[in-house]
Amino acid sequence: xxxxxxxxxxxxxxxxxxxxxxxxxxxxxxxxxxxxxxxxxxxxxxxxxxxxxxxxxxxxxxxxxxxxxxxxxxxxxxxxxxxxxxxxxxxxxxxxxxxxxxxxxxxxxxxxxxxxxxxxxxxxxxxxxxxxxxxxxxxxxxxxxxxxxxxxxxxxxxxxxxxxxxxxxxxxxxxxxxxxxxxxxxxxxxxxxxxxxxxxx
Amino acid sequence: xxxxxxxxxxxxxxxxxxxxxxxxxxxxxxxxxxxxxxxxxxxxxxxxxxxxxxxxxxxxxxxxxxxxxxxxxxxxxxxxxxxxxxxxxxxxxxxxxxxxxxxxxxxxxxxxxxxxxxxxxxxxxxxxxxxxxxxxxxxxxxxxxxxxxxxxxxxxxxxxxxxxxxxxxxxxxxxxxxxxxxxxxxxxxxxxxxxxxxxxxxxxxxxxxxxxxxxxxxxxxxxxxxxxxxxxxxxxxxxxxxxxxxxxxxxxxxxxxxxxxxxxxxxxxxxxxxxxxx
Numbered sequence: 035x036x037x038x039x040x041x042x043x044x045x046x047x048x049x050x051x052x053x054x055x056x057x058x059x060x061x062x063x064x065x066x067x068x069x070x071x072x073x074x075x076x077x078x079x080x081x082x083x084x085x086x087x088x089x090x091x092x093x094x095x096x097x098x099x100x101x102x103x104x105x106x107x108x109x110x111x112x113x114x115x116x117x118x119x120x121x122x123x124x125x126x127x128x129x130x131x132x133x134x135x136x137x138x139x140x141x142x143x144x145x146x147x148x149x150x151x152x153x154x155x156x157x158x159x160x161x162x163x164x165x166x167x168x169x170x171x172x173x174x175x176x177x178x179x180x181x182x183x184x185x186x187x188x189x190x191x192x193x194x195x196x197x198x199x200x201x202x203x204x205x206x207x208x209x210x211x212x213x214x215x216x217x218x219x220x221x222x223x224x225x226x227x228x229x230x231x232x233x234x235x
Numbered sequence: 236x237x238x239x240x241x242x243x244x245x246x247x248x249x250x251x252x253x254x255x256x257x258x259x260x261x262x263x264x265x266x267x268x269x270x271x272x273x274x275x276x277x278x279x280x281x282x283x284x285x286x287x288x289x290x291x292x293x294x295x296x297x298x299x300x301x302x303x304x305x306x307x308x309x310x311x312x313x314x315x316x317x318x319x320x321x322x323x324x325x326x327x328x329x330x331x332x333x334x335x336x337x338x339x340x341x342x343x344x345x346x347x348x349x350x351x352x353x354x355x356x357x358x359x360x361x362x363x364x365x366x367x368x369x370x371x372x373x374x375x376x377x378x379x380x381x382x383x384x385x386x387x388x389x390x391x392x393x394x395x396x397x398x399x400x401x402x403x404x405x406x407x408x409x410x411x412x413x414x415x416x417x418x419x420x421x422x423x424x425x426x427x428x429x430x431x432x433x434x435x436x437x438x439x440x441x442x443x444x445x446x447x448x449x450x451x452x453x454x455x456x457x458x459x460x461x462x463x464x465x466x467x468x469x470x471x472x473x474x475x476x477x478x479x480x481x482x483x484x485x486x487x488x489x490x491x492x493x494x495x496x497x498x499x500x501x502x503x504x505x506x507x508x509x510x511x512x513x
Contacts, residue, residue, distance in 0.1 A: 099255070153265055153417065
């Protein structure tokens with residue numbers, strides 16, 4: 035029995051960004067074929083999702099900068115960079131000369147893009163662990179979104195890419211869980227400010 | 236003056252200035268800022284054709300955070316300034332913005348008459364039911380039993396109902412939005428700007444510092460169960476029985492906007508400039 039060569043993508047899944055790059059390389063190696071309209075639409079949506087998530091994490095980082103919480107700001111900036119790389123990868127994969135115009139989350143209308151962290155869940159004294167918990171929830175929603183697409187009536191090629199993306203998001207969930215182990219869980223009273231904004235007299 | 240031609244392909248980022256907001260992390264006003272920039276991009280108006288006018292308070296800092304023309308004015312007087320601006324420059328898209336204290340207490344009378352005049356502008360109130368900037372005093376929309384150190388056992392006063400007041404006073408478009416849904420809020424703001432006359436959008440925007448329990452609002456809001464109506468009597472019945480968490484367009488009327496004949500200005504800007512040419 036001939037030993038099968040291990041796929042390249044299995045060996046390069048070190049980071050969420052690196053893994054997406056592997057996917058891009060794999061797809062780029064395939065013979066060029068014009069994507070169907072449904073496929074292109076889906077990729078626009080996937081791009082918008084990553085883009086929204088990047089913008090949201092960037093806003094979070096700026097808020098933490100403003101409130102002198104550099105550790106959490108750095109973490110949000112890192113997450114923003116990762117989401118931005120994913121968005122760029124989609125642009126490259128699709129061969130778009132520039133990002134699609136129809137991205138501004140208007141397609142989500144009365145709901146949030148699945149991978150965007152909730153804007154009201156921040157606290158100026160929050161710790162990296164809590165920031166990662168927010169990110170974990172976002173990645174779980176992304177898994178759910180892409181998995182749902184695989185069970186939908188979408189065309190086969192859309193289901194295929196959705197399946198790949200769901201697998202990637204699951205990998206992100208795993209990685210964030212790994213990162214969570216590196217940070218201590220906040221102790222009780224983490225939000226107690228010795229100089230609180232609440233007037234006390 | 237004619238309205239400027241639409242500018243297609245604008246990005247929300249174009250409307251954000253380099254000044255970073257100093258609001259508390261988690262504050263709903265961040266979302267409202269984001270929603271306004273998304274709405275303006277969708278409306279395809281350029282920043283130089285938009286004026287953001289505010290009063291005083293946390294939320295009234297917003298003009299500085301946009302690249303539009305801005306006027307951070309006197310407490311409670313955002314609508315007075317915005318009305319004058321829109322009447323003088325009908326070509327501009329004018330947004331008046333602020334909080335519940337600024338708009339309903341200090342500016343309460345301006346609110347009534349702005350609704351009554353029905354000038355074609357949009358008033359966005361970020362309602363957190365507290366004076367945040369001055370450390371948490373009860374505002375007109377604060378619940379009567381909200382117990383705090385500054386109002387032990389609550390004020391005992393019935394809260395102001397801005398949407399009912401707006402309807403009774405003649406506002407032509409009334410909507411409620413929530414900061415927990417930035418895209419939905421952007422959509423409602425865009426609809427408000429498009430609608431002729433005085434449009435009022437109340438955004439439930441939690442104060443996470445003085446009213447941390449408002450973080451739960453995101454669980455309490457729900458889409459309005461009925462379609463928008465243009466029947467003021469029906470809207471009144473709905474608003475009077477409203478639970479305060481219905482999100483969507485609640486009234487869209489057909490009153491003709493107030494637009495006085497201004498005549499030709501004494502001088503165009505270019506003519507004035509010639510006087511200074513040496």
